[in-house]
Amino acid sequence: MIKVMATGTFDLLHIGHIYFLKEAKKLGDKLIVIVARDSTVRKLKHEPVTPEEMRLQLIKELRIVDEAYLGKKDDMYDIVIDIKPDIIALGYDQIHNEKKINSELTKRNIKSKIVRLSKSKNIEDLDGTRKIISKIISAYEFQKNIEKIEEK
Amino acid sequence: MIKVMATGTFDLLHIGHIYFLKEAKKLGDKLIVIVARDSTVRKLKHEPVTPEEMRLQLIKELRIVDEAYLGKKDDMYDIVIDIKPDIIALGYDQIHNEKKINSELTKRNIKSKIVRLSKSKNIEDLDGTRKIISKIISAYEFQKNIEKIEEK
Numbered sequence: 001m002i003k004v005m006a007t008g009t010f011d012l013l014h015i016g017h018i019y020f021l022k023e024a025k026k027l028g029d030k031l032i033v034i035v036a037r038d039s040t041v042r043k044l045k046h047e048p049v050t051p052e053e054m055r056l057q058l059i060k061e062l063r064i065v066d067e068a069y070l071g072k073k074d075d076m077y078d079i080v081i082d083i084k085p086d087i088i089a090l091g092y093d094q095i096h097n098e099k100k101i102n103s104e105l106t107k108r109n110i111k112s113k114i115v116r117l118s119k120s121k122n123i124e125d126l127d128g129t130r131k132i133i134s135k136i137i138s139a140y141e142f143q144k145n146i147e148k149i150e151e152k
Numbered sequence: 153m154i155k156v157m158a159t160g161t162f163d164l165l166h167i168g169h170i171y172f173l174k175e176a177k178k179l180g181d182k183l184i185v186i187v188a189r190d191s192t193v194r195k196l197k198h199e200p201v202t203p204e205e206m207r208l209q210l211i212k213e214l215r216i217v218d219e220a221y222l223g224k225k226d227d228m229y230d231i232v233i234d235i236k237p238d239i240i241a242l243g244y245d246q247i248h249n250e251k252k253i254n255s256e257l258t259k260r261n262i263k264s265k266i267v268r269l270s271k272s273k274n275i276e277d278l279d280g281t282r283k284i285i286s287k288i289i290s291a292y293e294f295q296k297n298i299e300k301i302e303e304k
Contacts, residue, residue, distance in 0.1 A: 012164055012284070013165050013210065014202070014206070014210070015206045015209055015210060018209070018210065018213050047291060049284055049287055049288060049291075050166070050284070054166070054167045057167055057170070058165065058166070058167060058170065061170050061214050061215055061216065062213050062214065062215065063213055063214065063215045064213065132164070132201055132202070133288050135201055136201060136285050136288050136289065137288065137289065137292050139199065139201075140289050140292070
């Protein structure tokens with residue numbers, strides 16, 4: 001049985017996430033998803049909109065997901081040691097450096113293979129979390145401008 | 153087999169939606185979810201952040217959901233005639249008026265029972281779509297204010 005591990009923040013779940021998880025699952029038999037801790041999200045990206053426990057709960061509700069866990073707080077490779085995945089799937093837009101991961105895995109004597117997935121050609125414009133946030137902010141700015149015009 | 157129907161917009165899927173769908177499913181054996189059309193959302197609430205096809209796709213990915221369809225464009229009761237649910241589950245915050253629905257069902261000779269679900273005591277603050285949107289806007293306003301202060 002080939003175990004595939006995929007990691008992500010999964011803040012504001014969208015079809016881009018589903019595509020990533022489906023492509024990851026195709027690489028093996030069992031999909032194990034690691035949901036990034038709030039503390040990790042803050043370090044790497046920004047303040048998460050949804051807290052880690054809720055992001056994990058929602059991921060567990062997906063048909064495609066066999067198991068899901070929160071990441072470890074200190075060494076992000078600790079969870080890889082626990083799970084021993086045959087494959088670690090990276091999304092097309094995930095910033096992780098494959099060489100760096102490979103060297104960290106070798107140091108820890110982990111034999112997982114890294115697979116970088118490609119971008120879907122079919123995903124429409126509104127797929128990413130940042131795009132969703134931008135759309136909400138644009139709608140908000142638009143509404144504020146309308147209100148300003150109406151006040152005049 | 154008891155067929156339960158639940159309807160909603162499901163824009164920015166969150167744990168509150170999952171709770172609603174799980175409570176609905178408990179009422180029977182099969183959960184059929186109707187995802188509101190963009191045109192219906194515009195009429196009743198606001199411009200949806202996510203287009204109808206993507207909202208439907210995401211709902212179909214949930215383990216709890218047995219079947220999912222988009223609503224009908226003209227008469228919202230047409231889909232009820234198609235599905236013939238034994239039970240129609242209403243979320244605690246869904247604005248539908250039970251008496252009105254009952255009279256519309258009777259007119260169409262549909263015998264579905266309406267069940268109004270209660271609010272979860274365990275859902276944390278950040279559950280609703282409007283709360284998610286408010287949080288994004290607050291973070292944006294905060295960022296803009298910080299930038300203004302830094303410019304001075």
